[in-house]
Structures are given as C-alpha cells and as structure tokens.
Amino acid sequence: MSLILLGVNHTTAPVEVRERLAIPADGLADATRSLLQHPGVREGLILSTCNRVEFVAEEDDANLPDLRKFLREYFSLQASAIEPHLYEFRERDAVRHLFRVASSLDSMVVGEPQILGQVKESYSVAREVGAVSKSLERLLQSAFTTAKKVRTETEIGSSSVSIASVAVDLAHRIFGSLEGRQVLLVGAGKMSLLAARHLMQQGATQILVANRTPERAQQLAAEFHGLAVPFADLQEHAPKADIIITSTGALGYVFTRAQAQAILHRRKGKPIFFIDIAVPRDVEPAANEVDGAFVYSIDDLQQVASANMVQRSAEAAAAEKIVSREVDRFQLRLQSLDAVPAIVAVQEFAEQMRQAELERARGRLASLSAEQAAAVDALTKSLVNKFLHRPMQGMREAARAGDGVALDTMRRVFSRGNEESLRNDEEI
Structure with a gap:
C-alpha cells in the first residue's frame, strides 16, 4: 500500500483559507471523480467539513501523484495561498492521522460525534464513483473499527458535544x-x-x-x-x-x-x-x-473548545493508546498481505515442477490403475506441501517483521524464468 494524505484543518489554516477549499456536499462526487482521474491516483477519497479538507490517495507506483498540483488546478489557487497551511502524511503516518480523525481526536471539539459520520459519508460517495477499491476499503473499515473502539472503551464521548x-x-x-x-x-x-x-x-x-x-x-x-x-x-x-x-x-x-x-x-x-x-x-x-x-x-x-479539551485530556490519552494499537495491527495486516504474492509464486512454481515431473514419468506410470495413479498424485502433492511449509512460514514471518528484501528475493527467484528452469531440469 502506497498512501498519501494532504490537507488543511482548523489548526493549520484560518477559516478564510479553509472556505476557499471547501467542497459542498452536492459537489463531493464530482470532486472525487476529478481526484481519481489525476495522474498517479489509483484510489481516492475527499473529506470536506467545516474544520478540514483532506485528500487521501493510494498511489500508482509507476506514476506518483502530485496532490499539491491537483489542489492548485481544481481550486484555481496560487501555491503561495495554500502551501503554508498544508500538511502531508505518508504510509503509517497517514494511517494514524486518518484513524485519529475518525476517532474525533483531531477535532476542534475532541470527542464530538459528527466527524465519524462525515468520514463515512465521504467513503460512501467515493465508493459510489468507483474511487475506493481494496486498499482504501481495508484502510477505512479499520478506521471505523478504531473509532468504535475509542467510543466504547473510553469516556471521550461521555457528554454530547459538537x-x-x-x-x-x-x-x-x-x-x-x-x-x-x-x-x-x-x-x-x-x-x-x-x-x-x-x-x-x-x-x-x-x-x-x-x-x-x-x-x-x-x-x-x-x-x-x-x-x-x-x-x-x-x-x-x-x-x-x-x-x-x-x-x-x-x-x-x-x-x-x-x-x-x-x-x-x-x-x-x-x-x-x-x-x-x-x-x-x-x-x-x-x-x-x-x-x-x-x-x-x-x-x-476555538477558545471555548480548548476548555473542553482540558476536561477530556485523560480520556484522550486513553484513546490515543487505542489508535496506536490499531495502527500497529493494521500495519501487521498489510505486511502479512505483502507475503501473499511471494507465497503464491512459490506455490505456482512448485506445482509446475510437480506436474512436469509427473508428465516425464507418464510412460513408466501407464500400467497403474486409476486408484494407484490418484495415490501417486496425492503423494507428490503431500511431499510438495511439506517441503514448502517451512519456506512459507519464513515468508510470513519476514512480512510481519517488515523484511521486504527477503520477500522480494523470493518473488524474483520463483517468478522469473520458471519455464526455462523447468526445461533445464528436464535436460539434466
């Protein structure tokens, strides 16, 4: 997952700047479509509220998006008008920021319940226009789960504030x-x-x-x-x-x-x-x-909201711990997913080799009954699976440890030149 988040909020930009970037509810779908069409954006979502305007994008590795350029062009603004107020987060930091936003830890009134509904509305619009797929789907569902845990496991929303x-x-x-x-x-x-x-x-x-x-x-x-x-x-x-x-x-x-x-x-x-x-x-x-x-x-x-923050500081600290825990969990899940292509490549390579060996032995196995042939097929599958168990377990551990070098090596070894390797094996 290659994630970027760019935006402004009530702490970085005064209202006269935020209102120039605000997107009305009836214009959110068109704005999200425009974001999705911007070069380098594979998936995207826009969150526009009275206190923030944020752009979330899953990057296309072959063509990284320039979200600052998107803002300048979409809103017809000079860089000097918005650049001093922008913040940008990538990868884990972007995940953490989104989780905090959904949990109302980044709100002007900490603990207010409206922001989660606003994030869900942005998600719904993005899905409707086809801007959300696997990556952002996983991210947003995890954000919603985190926000729910913050609400149920702390008293941050004990009194209704907004x-x-x-x-x-x-x-x-x-x-x-x-x-x-x-x-x-x-x-x-x-x-x-x-x-x-x-x-x-x-x-x-x-x-x-x-x-x-x-x-x-x-x-x-x-x-x-x-x-x-x-x-x-x-x-x-x-x-x-x-x-x-x-x-x-x-x-x-x-x-x-x-x-x-x-x-x-x-x-x-x-x-x-x-x-x-x-x-x-x-x-x-x-x-x-x-x-x-x-x-x-x-x-x-803001001054009134600051008094609210003092009262809720202890609950906010507990909520921050939940967010950190959920960010770690999400990152581990992503790292486990990184192992999937390497594991699939190994399994496919091993299956090709097994089928090739069975084909080479077809003549010697011609006298076997259907039941005996099935037993040979099952035996070879079992041997391959037992042989692959330790390597695949190692790949999963490498993924959890964030060892991308090991995973990339396995992918290259088992996904490059498979047919040539098999032919060379036959000639030996």
Missing part, C-alpha cells in the same frame, strides 16, 4: 442566560438540529427556522415548537432575533455588512449576535464593524 453545542455555550456566555431570548437558525441541517436542542435546554423562548427547502424548515421548527419562516423573507424576520446561528452551504454571504446595519437599525440599538458555523462563511466579516453587531466565526469557537 461545534453546535460550543456555539450555544458561547451564546450563553454572552447573555448570561438565554431565558426569553429569540433565536433564528439559518439552515436546517445536522448542525442546526443540534444547536436547536442545546438552545431549548438553555431556556430559549422561541426558535425561528429558515431554510432554502421549506419542508425541512417546517419539520425542524415543529420538532422544537418553533416557527418556520420563508428563506426569501430572511431579512424581514432577522431583526426579531437576539441570536442568529447560521449553518448553510451557501456560496455567498447570507448576511452582508449592509444587511447587518439594516437589522440593527430596526432593532433600535439592541445588539445582535451572529454565530457563523458555516464554511464557507455565511456572515460577511465586515459585519463585525457595525455598532451593536457581534460576529463569531467557527474559528472563534
């Missing part, structure tokens, strides 16, 4: 209490659903929901006894809210500086708080310059 819950925690800190506060949710996806739950727990009086799909807005509003408002009338209803939480997939700003100023004018000086957990961002950063408007992006949630 970016949405951190956003609500921030709103609580701003107001002191959410009792009697009006909240507008813009976007009715999973993040909005989680935010609504936490807001109601904190005492919010009414929740307004706006979504481009009216049915989804009505469904979410009904669940929390709120009110669905038409997305087209968003600017009309926004002044009613004390807190606006946005989480859409819009490509442009949902709230501009001018619109924020208009909202504040209608609120007669009462402040309004925008908590923008979307990437790309829904609220123009310049809106923060308007008196009375306070805009918090997803990166501003």
Whole structure:
C-alpha cells in the first residue's frame, strides 16, 4: 500500500483559507471523480467539513501523484495561498492521522460525534464513483473499527458535544442566560438540529427556522415548537432575533455588512449576535464593524473548545493508546498481505515442477490403475506441501517483521524464468 494524505484543518489554516477549499456536499462526487482521474491516483477519497479538507490517495507506483498540483488546478489557487497551511502524511503516518480523525481526536471539539459520520459519508460517495477499491476499503473499515473502539472503551464521548453545542455555550456566555431570548437558525441541517436542542435546554423562548427547502424548515421548527419562516423573507424576520446561528452551504454571504446595519437599525440599538458555523462563511466579516453587531466565526469557537479539551485530556490519552494499537495491527495486516504474492509464486512454481515431473514419468506410470495413479498424485502433492511449509512460514514471518528484501528475493527467484528452469531440469 502506497498512501498519501494532504490537507488543511482548523489548526493549520484560518477559516478564510479553509472556505476557499471547501467542497459542498452536492459537489463531493464530482470532486472525487476529478481526484481519481489525476495522474498517479489509483484510489481516492475527499473529506470536506467545516474544520478540514483532506485528500487521501493510494498511489500508482509507476506514476506518483502530485496532490499539491491537483489542489492548485481544481481550486484555481496560487501555491503561495495554500502551501503554508498544508500538511502531508505518508504510509503509517497517514494511517494514524486518518484513524485519529475518525476517532474525533483531531477535532476542534475532541470527542464530538459528527466527524465519524462525515468520514463515512465521504467513503460512501467515493465508493459510489468507483474511487475506493481494496486498499482504501481495508484502510477505512479499520478506521471505523478504531473509532468504535475509542467510543466504547473510553469516556471521550461521555457528554454530547459538537461545534453546535460550543456555539450555544458561547451564546450563553454572552447573555448570561438565554431565558426569553429569540433565536433564528439559518439552515436546517445536522448542525442546526443540534444547536436547536442545546438552545431549548438553555431556556430559549422561541426558535425561528429558515431554510432554502421549506419542508425541512417546517419539520425542524415543529420538532422544537418553533416557527418556520420563508428563506426569501430572511431579512424581514432577522431583526426579531437576539441570536442568529447560521449553518448553510451557501456560496455567498447570507448576511452582508449592509444587511447587518439594516437589522440593527430596526432593532433600535439592541445588539445582535451572529454565530457563523458555516464554511464557507455565511456572515460577511465586515459585519463585525457595525455598532451593536457581534460576529463569531467557527474559528472563534476555538477558545471555548480548548476548555473542553482540558476536561477530556485523560480520556484522550486513553484513546490515543487505542489508535496506536490499531495502527500497529493494521500495519501487521498489510505486511502479512505483502507475503501473499511471494507465497503464491512459490506455490505456482512448485506445482509446475510437480506436474512436469509427473508428465516425464507418464510412460513408466501407464500400467497403474486409476486408484494407484490418484495415490501417486496425492503423494507428490503431500511431499510438495511439506517441503514448502517451512519456506512459507519464513515468508510470513519476514512480512510481519517488515523484511521486504527477503520477500522480494523470493518473488524474483520463483517468478522469473520458471519455464526455462523447468526445461533445464528436464535436460539434466
């Protein structure tokens, strides 16, 4: 397996960089197809969330891929715009990183449960477009198993946390209490659903929901006894809210500086708080310059998330041990697979030799009955298998020890010039 992982996340790139690389859900399949068509990519997967964009590729040994070039061309970016923010992992390090991501150890909010579902969604899309085959299939299934073990064997997810819950925690800190506060949710996806739950727990009086799909807005509003408002009338209803939480997939700003100023004018000086957990961002950063408007992006949630990390440090350490153990197990499995071609080559060579010797002796064995001929065939098979047992056991041990030289030697010896060797044996 020749694996490479290239990406950016919330620790290496600010939101203004991440949003330039963000891939909307409805564009993920096309982006994955483009990755698969890039020279040197045998298998591929793309993970795009509010906190990270990562590209995973199984390399074609004959033509190594330039994933940095893929990023520049696909997103039409200059190298200087993204290069300082990129990280790259290969082989074992890439495996470890992916296992940590799936286990929510690399998340802004350590232990949040959403990331595993996002990895699974990326995997599903990659499978649908034919970008996942044997290598990435093994890798991803192992990542899912690792994440499950982290969840079941540690308390890292003991309390339900997410970016949405951190956003609500921030709103609580701003107001002191959410009792009697009006909240507008813009976007009715999973993040909005989680935010609504936490807001109601904190005492919010009414929740307004706006979504481009009216049915989804009505469904979410009904669940929390709120009110669905038409997305087209968003600017009309926004002044009613004390807190606006946005989480859409819009490509442009949902709230501009001018619109924020208009909202504040209608609120007669009462402040309004925008908590923008979307990437790309829904609220123009310049809106923060308007008196009375306070805009918090997803990166501003990092301080709140840091407190969460302190509380979970002990569980995170236990989870890291599980990840290390599973990485070792995965690597051993890969090394065992490395022995398969060499073992097959030896078995095929031995079987060819056995068949050749039986053919040479055909004349001398002509007088044997069918039962006797079958006994000779079984005897020669048994002798070959017993002779090969020790060499094959040695190859498996070499694979587990990572001794690629021994395996390559066996492959060359038993897969090169078989026919010529057999002919030479006949002439002796």
